[in-house]
Amino acid sequence: xxxxxxxxxxxxxxxxxxxxxxxxxxxxxxxxxxxxxxxxxxxxxxxxxxxxxxxxxxxxxxxxxxxxxxxxxxxxxxxxxxxxxxxxxxxxxxxxxxxxxxxxxxxxxxxxxxxxxxxxxxxxxxxxxxxxxxxxxxxxxxxxxxxxxxxxxxxxxxxxxxxxxxxxxxxxxxxxxxxxxxxxxxxxxxxxxxxxxxxxxxxxxxxxxxxxxxxxxxxxxxxxxxxxxxxxxxxxxxxxxxxxxxxxxxxxxxxxxxxxxxxxxxxxxxxxxxxxxxxxxxxxxxxxxxxxxxxxxxxxxxxxxxxxxxxxxxxxxxxxxxxx
Amino acid sequence: xxxxxxxxxxxxxxxxxxxxxxxxxxxxxxxxxxxxxxxxxxxxxxxxxxxxxxxxxxxxxxxxxxxxxxxxxxxxxxxxxxxxxxxxxxxxxxxxxxxxxxxxxxxxxxxxxxxxxxxxxxxxxxxxxxxxxxxxxxxxxxxxxxxxxxxxxxxxxxxxxxxxxxxxxxxxxxxxxxxxxxxxxxxxxxxxxxxxxxxxxxxxxxxxxxxxxxxxxxxxxxxxxxxxxxxxxxxxxxxxxxxxxxxxxxxxxxxxxxxxxxxxxxxxxxxxxxxxxxxxxxxxxxxxxxxxxxxxxxxxxxxxxxxxxxxxxxxxxxxxxxxx
Amino acid sequence: xxxxxxxxxxxxxxxxxxxxxxxxxxxxxxxxxxxxxxxxxxxxxxxxxxxxxxxxxxxxxxxxxxxxxxxxxxxxxxxxxxxxxxxxxxxxxxxxxxxxxxxxxxxxxxxxxxxxxxxxxxxxxxxxxxxxxxxxxxxxxxxxxxxxxxxxxxxxxxxxxxxxxxxxxxxxxxxxxxxxxxxxxxxxxxxxxxxxxxxxxxxxxxxxxxxxxxxxxxxxxxxxxxxxxxxxxxxxxxxxxxxxxxxxxxxxxxxxxxxxxxxxxxxxxxxxxxxxxxxxxxxxxxxxxxxxxxxxxxxxxxxxxxxxxxxxxxxxxxxxxxxx
Numbered sequence: 016x017x018x019x020x021x022x023x024x025x026x027x028x029x030x031x032x033x034x035x036x037x038x039x040x041x042x043x044x045x046x047x048x049x050x051x052x053x054x055x056x057x058x059x060x061x062x063x064x065x066x067x068x069x070x071x072x073x074x075x076x077x078x079x080x081x082x083x084x085x086x087x088x089x090x091x092x093x094x095x096x097x098x099x100x101x102x103x104x105x106x107x108x109x110x111x112x113x114x115x116x117x118x119x120x121x122x123x124x125x126x127x128x129x130x131x132x133x134x135x136x137x138x139x140x141x142x143x144x145x146x147x148x149x150x151x152x153x154x155x156x157x158x159x160x161x162x163x164x165x166x167x168x169x170x171x172x173x174x175x176x177x178x179x180x181x182x183x184x185x186x187x188x189x190x191x192x193x194x195x196x197x198x199x200x201x202x203x204x205x206x207x208x209x210x211x212x213x214x215x216x217x218x219x220x221x222x223x224x225x226x227x228x229x230x231x232x233x234x235x236x237x238x239x240x241x242x243x244x245x246x247x248x249x250x251x252x253x254x255x256x257x258x259x260x261x262x263x264x265x266x267x268x269x270x271x272x273x274x275x276x277x278x279x280x281x282x283x284x285x286x287x288x289x290x291x292x293x294x295x296x297x298x299x300x301x302x303x304x305x306x307x308x309x310x311x312x313x314x315x316x317x318x319x320x321x322x323x324x325x326x327x328x329x330x331x332x333x334x335x336x337x338x339x
Numbered sequence: 340x341x342x343x344x345x346x347x348x349x350x351x352x353x354x355x356x357x358x359x360x361x362x363x364x365x366x367x368x369x370x371x372x373x374x375x376x377x378x379x380x381x382x383x384x385x386x387x388x389x390x391x392x393x394x395x396x397x398x399x400x401x402x403x404x405x406x407x408x409x410x411x412x413x414x415x416x417x418x419x420x421x422x423x424x425x426x427x428x429x430x431x432x433x434x435x436x437x438x439x440x441x442x443x444x445x446x447x448x449x450x451x452x453x454x455x456x457x458x459x460x461x462x463x464x465x466x467x468x469x470x471x472x473x474x475x476x477x478x479x480x481x482x483x484x485x486x487x488x489x490x491x492x493x494x495x496x497x498x499x500x501x502x503x504x505x506x507x508x509x510x511x512x513x514x515x516x517x518x519x520x521x522x523x524x525x526x527x528x529x530x531x532x533x534x535x536x537x538x539x540x541x542x543x544x545x546x547x548x549x550x551x552x553x554x555x556x557x558x559x560x561x562x563x564x565x566x567x568x569x570x571x572x573x574x575x576x577x578x579x580x581x582x583x584x585x586x587x588x589x590x591x592x593x594x595x596x597x598x599x600x601x602x603x604x605x606x607x608x609x610x611x612x613x614x615x616x617x618x619x620x621x622x623x624x625x626x627x628x629x630x631x632x633x634x635x636x637x638x639x640x641x642x643x644x645x646x647x648x649x650x651x652x653x654x655x656x657x658x659x660x661x662x663x
Numbered sequence: 664x665x666x667x668x669x670x671x672x673x674x675x676x677x678x679x680x681x682x683x684x685x686x687x688x689x690x691x692x693x694x695x696x697x698x699x700x701x702x703x704x705x706x707x708x709x710x711x712x713x714x715x716x717x718x719x720x721x722x723x724x725x726x727x728x729x730x731x732x733x734x735x736x737x738x739x740x741x742x743x744x745x746x747x748x749x750x751x752x753x754x755x756x757x758x759x760x761x762x763x764x765x766x767x768x769x770x771x772x773x774x775x776x777x778x779x780x781x782x783x784x785x786x787x788x789x790x791x792x793x794x795x796x797x798x799x800x801x802x803x804x805x806x807x808x809x810x811x812x813x814x815x816x817x818x819x820x821x822x823x824x825x826x827x828x829x830x831x832x833x834x835x836x837x838x839x840x841x842x843x844x845x846x847x848x849x850x851x852x853x854x855x856x857x858x859x860x861x862x863x864x865x866x867x868x869x870x871x872x873x874x875x876x877x878x879x880x881x882x883x884x885x886x887x888x889x890x891x892x893x894x895x896x897x898x899x900x901x902x903x904x905x906x907x908x909x910x911x912x913x914x915x916x917x918x919x920x921x922x923x924x925x926x927x928x929x930x931x932x933x934x935x936x937x938x939x940x941x942x943x944x945x946x947x948x949x950x951x952x953x954x955x956x957x958x959x960x961x962x963x964x965x966x967x968x969x970x971x972x973x974x975x976x977x978x979x980x981x982x983x984x985x986x987x
Binding site: 066067114125147 | 708735964
């Protein structure tokens with residue numbers, strides 16, 4: 016994948032996935048983000064790095080929250096931001112998506128932030144983008160969500176920078192989670208060796224060892240002496256019915272509750288990509304506890320998105336938009 | 340309520356309601372707004388007071404028009420504006436609203452403009468907001484709509500500055516109107532003593548004297564020698580059916596028509612929060628007459644909203660966003 | 664119409680239609696647009712000409728793509744842009760549209776970009792606009808779409824500047840197309856004499872000679888030795904059923920296919936207002952061929968819209984917004 020994501024000089028050209036992204040590049044993104052996350056007590060800064068650039072939020076799947084983080088990051092960089100919600104109903108097939116790409120880049124778009132229900136959609140856009148146009152994947156199917164993964168490892172690095180000696184438990188529906196996939200790749204690349212996936216069997220990947228991780232259906236074992244406990248958002252519709260049993264059972268067996276967290280280290284840090292489902296995968300007491308990093312993740316997410324856009328948009332060559 | 344709205348130094352911190360807002364503070368808002376309302380013949384000015392600040396229009400109830408006034412005011416102050424329409428259907432309970440607040444302020448929001456169907460929602464957001472974050476109520480249930488009230492008294496002050504000797508008639512569904520509630524409080528605070536509520540019995544409050552006003556179902560008596568006649572927008576669904584009778588009857592008995600306005604002073608000024616229902620609570624001839632201030636109210640509304648945001652946003656302390 | 668579109672000094676005041684727009688004024692718009700279309704290899708420039716001005720995209724009919732072109736053009740001119748989608752369902756009659764106009768111009772709107780399903784809507788807004796407020800028609804019913812026509816003639820001028828010796832074929836549903844109407848007027852005004860309309864009989868105007876053009880149902884005759892072949896977007900619902908026959912027949916008889924284009928000059932240029940329907944009125948091979956100007960039209964459309972807004976917005980007198 017790095018052939019699409021990097022230019023000839025090895026600089027970030029698109030951001031599609033954390034899979035195969037070199038450690039030095041991830042580190043450079045995190046270091047850049049440090050300069051964009053405001054210090055405590057200081058207001059956010061507006062910087063002119065993308066002044067005159069047009070960032071298109073092209074969402075083929077609704078997500079007000081994710082769209083807002085990119086919109087805010089782009090505006091803090093002084094870009095012109097265009098929000099386009101492309102209703103699935105108005106789409107017929109993939110060719111139409113490419114016509115949309117060609118048309119919008121002909122308008123002068125510099126960066127596309129793309130959320131799409133299909134696995135691989137972002138890579139397909141990147142493969143067809145004009146030379147000066149960058150694609151940032153904001154989530155494609157159950158495939159990847161790289162900016163979420165980068166903000167996760169950024170947040171961890173600020174509190175537990177020694178990845179080689181870190182134990183991370185990821186709890187929930189890992190099999191269907193683009194967040195989990197992207198975060199596992201980023202953690203591994205930065206040197207983490209002890210990553211445990213925890214959830215009911217239907218939520219665990221078929222072959223954890225292929226990912227370089229372990230998996231268990233026993234939360235006591237999965238959280239034992241863990242430094243970081245990362246909960247995933249549960250789609251209620253996946254639980255209701257006969258897949259898992261009822262929500263109360265799931266909450267008792269796999270929820271981030273004080274009872275379950277007693278198995279982790281006393282200073283374990285709690286993470287979650289948000290928005291939380293109170294009483295399903297987490298309790299509000301845990302979500303807003305002193306050991307929770309959940310809101311800090313949100314703050315850091317703006318900085319990470321600013322960093323990615325700033326690093327990419329310096330590459331713009333502005334050649335005419337025309338498919339090869 | 341002033342404990343929530345004011346900071347320790349007595350400055351505006353949030354704007355939730357005009358109830359209990361000190362007269363000096365109301366006057367300071369109106370004076371500030373004077374500097375933002377362009378002179379006749381001059382274009383609107385763009386000022387950099389909120390440059391780098393993020394204003395979130397967080398609307399739990401759809402209102403394109405109100406949202407637009409805040410969006411335009413914030414942009415004239417050079418703020419970054421994020422519009423978020425939160426469909427009621429996607430909400431389950433109040434805790435989710437607070438999760439939304441905590442998340443968005445973690446993104447770096449400085450000001451929230453909130454429209455919500457529930458009475459008291461804005462105060463609840465203010466009670467839970469982080470130290471550096473301000474809440475502006477853009478209408479909560481039938482409770483309050485303070486910026487509308489401030490633009491009303493601002494508009495009156497420009498034409499009839501002697502509130503102590505002013506007669507104001509408010510005509511329509513006062514019982515269910517957040518505009519009427521907020522405007523009555525603002526008028527009283529500025530010294531108005533003669534406020535008459537006019538409407539069918541079902542539209543009048545149970546105890547007008549508790550509000551320091553009088554009430555009547557007789558429009559001739561209510562408008563007698565009035566300086567200001569303020570019509571309220573009528574929800575058609577409240578009239579149809581057996582509550583009031585039909586629309587033609589309502590229009591004849593309580594509409595701002597030339598016949599009914601003959602009871603007021605010959606130089607009486609006409610106001611309405613908009614948008615008007617032609618042929619229901621007002622005729623277009625009256626709405627666009629020389630004595631109508633309705634469009635001037637709209638113009639002044641931008642200035643008032645700029646003033647409120649400018650006065651509040653200087654207070655930002657930018658502490659980390661985390662619930663107490 | 665020029666009495667509404669031009670001010671006393673003959674400058675552009677509104678843009679409602681290309682019908683009757685003087686050739687010198689069209690030429691001045693095209694010349695202005697040249698300065699806004701970025702050179703190949705150069706990034707788009709941001710210019711401060713509309714700084715502090717408010718541009719309202721007031722869309723009574725949904726069109727994300729057209730709205731985006733105006734939004735981007737206005738932002739490149741540094742204007743504050745407000746997008747308002749006015750659902751048809753919430754409208755009752757034309758008076759309400761004018762109330763909306765009066766209200767929004769009282770907020771300080773400088774320019775309205777209006778898309779409306781009714782023929783003549785833009786002219787009606789212009790007739791009622793306040794002295795300092797400009798109306799730009801972004802498509803009204805099947806009547807006119809002047810910025811599309813201007814970008815069409817701009818694109819042609821860049822490649823085939825000798826309008827007097829130009830042969831242009833317009834293929835598709837001309838009778839119902841506001842694009843065709845506006846483009847024919849612009850071409851005629853700039854001196855084009857050989858304009859052929861091509862389509863099934865139901866898609867051709869009743870009296871082509873009144874427009875100064877010829878019409879044919881035979882694509883071989885219509886395209887013979889043509890310099891420019893302009894396809895129109897086909898509404899699928901107009902074809903299905905008994906009007907035309909099926910889509911495959913239409914594609915064979917009137918689609919811009921390599922077979923049909925063999926009748927035109929070998930260096931004929933292909934145009935289309937977009938978005939294309941692959942396999943209906945055009946093939947993707949033709950749409951993205953070296954002779955296609957379709958994506959260049961999109962790029963030029965931003966420059967044309969910047970030019971129109973820049974020329975108009977210098978006229979703002981900023982008198983109070985009040986209907987005559």
